[in-house]
Amino acid sequence: MKQVFAKPKALNDEIMHYCPGCGHGVAHRLVAEALDHYDITGRTVGVAPVGCSVLMYDYFNCDIIEAPHGRAPAVATGMKRSRSDLIVFAYQGDGDLASIGLAEIVHAANRGENITVIFINNTVYGMTGGQMAPTTLLGQKTTTSPYGRNFNTDGYPIRMAEMLAPLEGTTYVARMSLDKPVNILKARKSVFKAFEMQINNVGFSFVELLTICPTNWGMDSMESIKRIQDEMIPYFPLGVFKEKETEDYI
């Protein structure tokens, strides 16, 4: 009998600290599968965010550096510019990337830094107890929007992939969902593509992943998956928003 599914080698055997069902686990696995696939674990550095995945260095077999809140793209920029032989990725939540770190991600993307950014959209600040994030959906109740997000006072949920795709500096921008096996397979392809862009020196690549946070949504895992399908995907459409060819790169 042949083993057809195994834990990727780029992850160690630690038990991850995430809540039951949390999407960070699958997102970590997809990144690790990309590192295995391109055999780059030995020359990859990840930049961890502030948020639930702050401890990701405990799980990966590559080097991981911790950045101040929202500054992962800036740290990744410095790392990649000083050591262009490294593969550098930032891994960030929606509070980290779309709120406090909005300037860093937009400018890193606009400069066309040759880095890969994995963006975890779970529509809340997970680690600090489920506060409203820029991605929180209209009407969604959080600890800081107890009556539901209201566009009059809180503005509209931000679509990061659509915001970054038109920038000249970006080369690959996609949004995928981790709600069911077929979408996880598509997300894997997308994460692979994002790393491939960097390996081929094409430029800035960005993959947004819609994930569940059962703890702060106050739902069980299955209800949370349904929420992605019923509420998140209609507002955050899935797809590849931009894919440049190597030849496009000036």
Place this chain on the structure above:
Amino acid sequence: MPTIKIESEKCKGCSLCIDVCPYELIRQERTINHQGYQYVVLADPEEQCTGCTLCALMCPDICIEVFK
């Protein structure tokens, strides 16, 4: 015969794997593991598992290995 191996000590009982198995071959135990979670096990007396990997793809804690 295709089969899966579930690492019960890593399992958090989230049940995401249970829902995707086309043959409903995974069930939750009533006992808990060292983490305090009701882990899941394969219940496949008729050897129906096809090794489709759907359960493993969903598992956030990477507890499932699949053999075919």
